[in-house]
Structure formats: C-alpha cells, structure tokens
Amino acid sequence: MPATQRVLVIAATDSSGGAGLTRDLQTLTAWRMEACCAVTAVTAQTDARVQGLWGVPTECLAEQIRTALSDGRVAAIKIGLLATDASVQRVAAELPERSAIPIVLDPVLVASSGGALLEADGLERLRRELLPRVSLLTPNLPEAAALLGAPLAQSEPQMLDQMRALQGMGVAAVLLKGGHEAPAVDGQVTDRLLAPDGELLRLRTARVPGSRRGTGCSLASAIAAQLAVGTPLSCACAGAQAYVAAALAGDPWSATPLWHAVGLQPSVESR
Numbered sequence: 490m491p492a493t494q495r496v497l498v499i500a501a502t503d504s505s506g507g508a509g510l511t512r513d514l515q516t517l518t519a520w521r522m523e524a525c526c527a528v529t530a531v532t533a534q535t536d537a538r539v540q541g542l543w544g545v546p547t548e549c550l551a552e553q554i555r556t557a558l559s560d561g562r563v564a565a566i567k568i569g570l571l572a573t574d575a576s577v578q579r580v581a582a583e584l585p586e587r588s589a590i591p592i593v594l595d596p597v598l599v600a601s602s603g604g605a606l607l608e609a610d611g612l613e614r615l616r617r618e619l620l621p622r623v624s625l626l627t628p629n630l631p632e633a634a635a636l637l638g639a640p641l642a643q644s645e646p647q648m649l650d651q652m653r654a655l656q657g658m659g660v661a662a663v664l665l666k667g668g669h670e671a672p673a674v675d676g677q678v679t680d681r682l683l684a685p686d687g688e689l690l691r692l693r694t695a696r697v698p699g700s701r702r703g704t705g706c707s708l709a710s711a712i713a714a715q716l717a718v719g720t721p722l723s724c725a726c727a728g729a730q731a732y733v734a735a736a737l738a739g740d741p742w743s744a745t746p747l748w749h750a751v752g753l754q755p756s757v758e759s760r
C-alpha cells in the first residue's frame with residue numbers, strides 16, 4: 490500500500506481541549522488527513538483562563554520536527570502556538586523550504602481568555618525569522634495589528650495595507666480573518682486573502698452568532714489538510730472557512746470538502 494501523506498502540526502497542547510493540538514487533530518481527522526506532531530509547549534487552561542504554559546526544551550522540539558520530516562510523508566505543515574523566543578528560533582531553523590512543503594502559520598499571540606501565549610522577544614523573532622519561511626499567514630485583525638505594531642485596521646483599505654505590509658515582511662500569502670470586524674448589515678463575515686501574486690480575494694460566509702475557542706487552530710489546520718493534497722490556495726481557504734462555519738454552527742465533524750460538494754467559488758476581485 491502506498492504511504493499516505495500527512496500534515497505536521499507544530500503546536501501546543503491545551504488541557505481544556507478547546508484549542509491547540511486537540512483541535513488541530515480533530516480538524517485533520519474530519520478532513521480525513523493523517524497527522525504527526527511536534528509539541529512546542531504544554532498548557533493548563535480552562536475556557537476562562539490560562540493557568541500555566543511550559544515550553545518544551547528546544548532540542549526536544551527540533552528533534553520532533555526532524556524526525557517527523559525524515560520519512561518524507563509530510564505534505565503540509567501547520568504551525569500554531571510557539572510560546573518562547575527560543576522555540577520560534579528552532580522552528581524557523583528546522584523548517585523545510587516552503588517551495589517544497591506548504592507552511593501555514595496561525596500567529597497565536599494571546600488566548601481569547603486574555604493570557605499571553607508568546608514572549609515579547611519571540612514576537613520580534615517571529616517577524617524576522619519565521620514570516621519569511623511561511624506560505625500562508627492566518628491572522629485575525631488584532632493579530633495583524635500586533636504583528637505590525639500598528640492600530641487595528643478599521644476599513645478595507647486599511648486591512649489591505651496591513652496585508653501588503655505583512656507580505657512585505659516575507660510571507661507568500663495572507664488570509665486576514667474578519668471575525669473581529671464590526672458586524673456587516675448583510676449578516677456576512679468576510680475573510681480576505683492576499684494571494685502570492687498580490688490579488689485580493691474576498692471569502693464571505695454567514696456570520697454564526699456566538700463564539701467557540703480554537704477556531705483559528707481549526708481554520709489553519711483545515712487549510713493545511715487541503716494544501717497537502719494539492720488543493721489551490723483560494724479553494725483551500727474557502728473550504729476551511731465553510732468548515733469553521735459548520736463547526737461554529739454545532740457540527741465539528743461535517744468537514745469533508747464542502748467547497749467541492751457545493752461547488753463554492755470564492756469571489757475574486759483584482760486590485
């Protein structure tokens with residue numbers, strides 16, 4: 490039997506199960522994708538607070554990544570919580586070229602319950618050393634602002650400026666998640682993809698009321714699952730958006746290529 494492809498998840502555990510590795514593995518399973526992992530840190534959390542965060546020794550992290558990559562089956566990489574400056578440095582050093590394996594980075598900076606999840610020095614190193622290695626960066630609006638040291642974007646032109654600034658820092662493409670945007674009158678939420686060629690795509694879906702932890706983890710993992718099998722970037726982002734919308738609506742297992750099933754095409758507008 491031929492060896493199956495898999496996604497390498499470089500992320501932390503969340504003892505509450507709401508986010509992090511648990512959510513990543515749940516998502517990859519829903520997409521029928523095998524996973525392997527490199528644990529960056531262990532957290533003790535509830536949905537309401539981060540009780541503790543412990544980075545794993547960087548040699549242990551590096552060895553997990555090297556070993557995972559050694560059998561040649563990793564077809565995409567998803568990176569989540571990195572916790573420390575030292576782990577950002579080691580991950581950047583161990584990553585393959587993004588031309589060989591697509592690399593999706595969910596920039597986990599602060600828990601939705603409020604606790605910091607990346608050291609301040611680590612943020613600077615992430616900008617310098619990790620962003621230039623990444624195929625797709627998936628910030629929400631506050632994360633994009635924090636990465637740039639800029640105020641929160643308030644309008645689409647400001648969002649586009651921030652996406653271009655992030656691309657200027659070396660990432661190939663940016664998916665700016667619109668969940669923190671002021672609610673639109675039509676009840677839609679818009680995620681914006683700045684493709685490697687500079688084209689802007691707007692991905693719209695109905696806003697689901699309420700919130701759920703780990704949606705950023707799910708979105709990035711769902712994208713990685715699709716990139717691993719050669720799905721084009723825009724379709725992978727649209728499919729992941731549909732998956733997260735279904736999970737928010739209460740069905741975390743409904744994943745499998747929704748974009749394919751319903752013939753969803755992202756609306757494309759060149760700028």
Ligand code: PLP
Nearest residue numbers: 501502503508509570601702703
């Ligand atoms: N804890 C871990 C281990 C995570 O990986 C993440 C997100 O990736 C979070 C917490 C933050 O998730 P949330 O913002 O949903 O609390």
